[in-house]
Amino acid sequence: MSKKQFKAESKRLLDMMINSIYTHQEIFLRELISNASDAIDKLAYLALTDQNVGLNREDFAIELRADKKLGLLTVSDNGIGMSKDELEQNLGTIAKSGSLQFKQELDKEQRDVDIIGQFGVGFYSAFMVADTVTVLSKKYGQEEAWMWQSSGADGYTISPCEKTTVGTEVILKLKADSDDEKYSRFLEQYELQNLVKKYSDYIRYPIRMEMEKSRQKPKAEGEDEDKEPEWESYTELSTLNSMVPVWLKAKKDVTDEEYDGFYKDKFFDFEKPLAHIHISVEGAVNYKALLYIPARAPYDFYTKDYKKGLQLYSSGVMIMEHCEDLVPDHFRFVRGVVDTADLSLNISREMLQHNRQLAIISGNLEKKIKQELLSMQKDRREDYEKFFAAFGRQLKYGIVSDYGMHKDALQDLLLFWSAKEQKLVSLKEYVEAMPEEQKHIYFAAGESNARLAQLPQYQRLQEKGFDVLFMTEDVDEFVPRTLMNYMEKDFRNLATDDLDLSSEEEKKAAEAAAADWKEGLDFLKTALEGRIVRAEVSADLGSHPVCLVPEGGMSFEMEKYFKRVNPEMAMPVEKVLQLNPEHPMVRKLKTLITEDPEKAKRYAQVLYAQGLILADLPIEDPQAYTELICGLL
Numbered sequence: 001m002s003k004k005q006f007k008a009e010s011k012r013l014l015d016m017m018i019n020s021i022y023t024h025q026e027i028f029l030r031e032l033i034s035n036a037s038d039a040i041d042k043l044a045y046l047a048l049t050d051q052n053v054g055l056n057r058e059d060f061a062i063e064l065r066a067d068k069k070l071g072l073l074t075v076s077d078n079g080i081g082m083s084k085d086e087l088e089q090n091l092g093t094i095a096k097s098g099s100l101q102f103k104q105e106l107d108k109e110q111r112d113v114d115i116i117g118q119f120g121v122g123f124y125s126a127f128m129v130a131d132t133v134t135v136l137s138k139k140y141g142q143e144e145a146w147m148w149q150s151s152g153a154d155g156y157t158i159s160p161c162e163k164t165t166v167g168t169e170v171i172l173k174l175k176a177d178s179d180d181e182k183y184s185r186f187l188e189q190y191e192l193q194n195l196v197k198k199y200s201d202y203i204r205y206p207i208r209m210e211m212e213k214s215r216q217k218p219k220a221e222g223e224d225e226d227k228e229p230e231w232e233s234y235t236e237l238s239t240l241n242s243m244v245p246v247w248l249k250a251k252k253d254v255t256d257e258e259y260d261g262f263y264k265d266k267f268f269d270f271e272k273p274l275a276h277i278h279i280s281v282e283g284a285v286n287y288k289a290l291l292y293i294p295a296r297a298p299y300d301f302y303t304k305d306y307k308k309g310l311q312l313y314s315s316g317v318m319i320m321e322h323c324e325d326l327v328p329d330h331f332r333f334v335r336g337v338v339d340t341a342d343l344s345l346n347i348s349r350e351m352l353q354h355n356r357q358l359a360i361i362s363g364n365l366e367k368k369i370k371q372e373l374l375s376m377q378k379d380r381r382e383d384y385e386k387f388f389a390a391f392g393r394q395l396k397y398g399i400v401s402d403y404g405m406h407k408d409a410l411q412d413l414l415l416f417w418s419a420k421e422q423k424l425v426s427l428k429e430y431v432e433a434m435p436e437e438q439k440h441i442y443f444a445a446g447e448s449n450a451r452l453a454q455l456p457q458y459q460r461l462q463e464k465g466f467d468v469l470f471m472t473e474d475v476d477e478f479v480p481r482t483l484m485n486y487m488e489k490d491f492r493n494l495a496t497d498d499l500d501l502s503s504e505e506e507k508k509a510a511e512a513a514a515a516d517w518k519e520g521l522d523f524l525k526t527a528l529e530g531r532i533v534r535a536e537v538s539a540d541l542g543s544h545p546v547c548l549v550p551e552g553g554m555s556f557e558m559e560k561y562f563k564r565v566n567p568e569m570a571m572p573v574e575k576v577l578q579l580n581p582e583h584p585m586v587r588k589l590k591t592l593i594t595e596d597p598e599k600a601k602r603y604a605q606v607l608y609a610q611g612l613i614l615a616d617l618p619i620e621d622p623q624a625y626t627e628l629i630c631g632l633l
């Protein structure tokens with residue numbers, strides 16, 4: 001029989017498995033048991049509608065067998081089984097399980113994480129402890145059974161075999177003990193029992209093992225009462241796991257470690273979650289839920305590949321892996337489980353969408369999640385900032401999407417960078433810290449905080465003692481546009497809006513300056529033809545001579561954003577040149593306009609270029625600009 005080769009990625013992972021030193025070899029058992037449990041889930045689900053399965057819920061089990069003489073450890077299940085094609089597909093390639101991709105992401109981030117120990121890589125982890133892995137499987141509904149066998153990276157074989165019952169048997173020929181590693185410990189019943197307790201206690205099907213036990217021999221009639229009792233050994237098929245899912249336990253009976261461990265194991269995260277929410281509701285609808293707020297975004301979170309949703313169980317049977325209708329999009333980072341007996345088991349996906357109970361549950365969950373996040377924001381700020389770094393962008397998308405429908409639900413969860421406080425603040429904190437004379441919420445959007453701090457308008461606000469929120473993410477600028485106001489204060493964009501800073505007197509002075517500048521402004525418009533739509537005087541520029549502001553509602557940042565995401569549709573934003581009439585250079589310009597128009601033109605170009613630099617826009621022709629400056633100097 002010819003050997004088949006593993007797919008390239010699988011081979012690399014296998015090499016990694018076989019050749020590295022593992023501190024967490026023992027997790028192979030958890031992985032095999034989880035696979036067995038998943039396979040049983042699938043058949044148990046079928047059994048709900050298919051009489052032919054012929055098994056009841058209590059018939060399903062996972063069995064461990066240790067053969068010390070031959071050095072074999074077997075994990076068997078009476079789940080769905082695998083066909084020949086599936087053996088090939090599932091065990092010949094790991095592309096599906098996503099573990100390798102995950103590992104590559106971590107490599108990119110240069111993070112040294114013990115991926116195998118903490119994350120697990122499924123079936124392949126068997127090669128950490130075994131020389132040879134043999135899988136016997138018979139798929140439900142098929143006549144023939146198949147044997148898959150591999151001794152590691154050099155490939156695998158598949159051949160027909162004898163197997164009477166439906167399900168899968170994974171047989172490990174353990175590696176020989178060395179000075180450093182005692183693989184034979186995985187044949188000890190004590191060790192196996194501990195590993196099951198540690199990693200797989202919540203598995204909802206019994207994990208059974210033939211256990212050797214001992215008991216006192218009953219005393220024979222008339223035997224001496226004081227004689228030492230005699231012991232005898234016997235074997236008994238015992239269940240090693242408690243089988244109670246964490247979410248069905250009472251809160252007081254679950255430790256934080258157990259909550260965290262369950263999360264890591266179930267949702268393939270190596271970092272413990274920031275929070276868990278354990279809910280038990282009885283009333284119009286009855287359900288239990290265990291939700292988690294992860295500490296980091298999965299590598300595919302902001303892509304189409306990420307699947308949101310909670311696992312949906314009905315009385316201990318999983319009926320859906322990702323039930324999308326249970327969490328709104330803006331909370332799609334939440335992972336967890338919902339268990340309700342109120343749903344009919346063979347409900348279809350479509351019917352589920354319109355299910356009233358489900359709608360009530362998801363409404364409740366949304367409230368609970370928000371509460372949890374708000375209390376984290378208040379009491380565990382550091383954790384909240386970690387959460388926000390991972391998922392804040394999602395919340396902002398949530399505000400902007402659906403025409404702002406969810407803004408009331410989400411606005412209190414936002415954080416923005418406060419230029420004054422030099423830390424992240426909520427909108428509430430911003431408004432509460434506003435001086436009495438401040439009427440608006442000021443924000444500026446751009447590439448970086450450092451750039452924004454150089455905006456002339458910012459300096460003006462700073463002088464007044466007003467705080468400004470710095471927004472540096474793509475989606476940021478759309479948030480205030482959608483919110484429009486918060487606690488009755490409207491948002492003002494430093495780059496585009498009237499900042500409403502001048503007193504009546506100052507306004508009068510500005511009007512006078514504008515009248516005085518009338519001809520000068522026309523001159524500038526002609527001198528900078530094609531680059532600006534007009535020039536105007538402004539009292540808001542602080543110590544800066546000029547500033548470029550966009551005409552119309554779009555900001556330069558939005559223009560850049562659209563250029564990036566949708567270049568064909570991007571429309572150039574027209575520019576207005578604002579002048580600070582008090583500035584010496586601007587005064588000088590004014591004199592030049594009458595005395596030396598040629599020189600004034602060049603001055604105008606320099607000022608325009610300064611405006612570009614301050615607005616973080618590229619100089620159109622750097623060489624010409626340099627020559628211009630040199631000429632003037």
Ligand code: ADP
Pocket residue numbers: 031035036039077079080081082090091094096097121122123124168
């Ligand atoms: P993962 O469980 O993360 O998908 P694995 O490498 O552990 O990755 O398993 C790959 C696939 O092989 C599983 O998704 C499943 O389809 C199949 N499989 C593994 N073990 C069993 C089993 N005991 N019974 C049926 N199918 C199994």
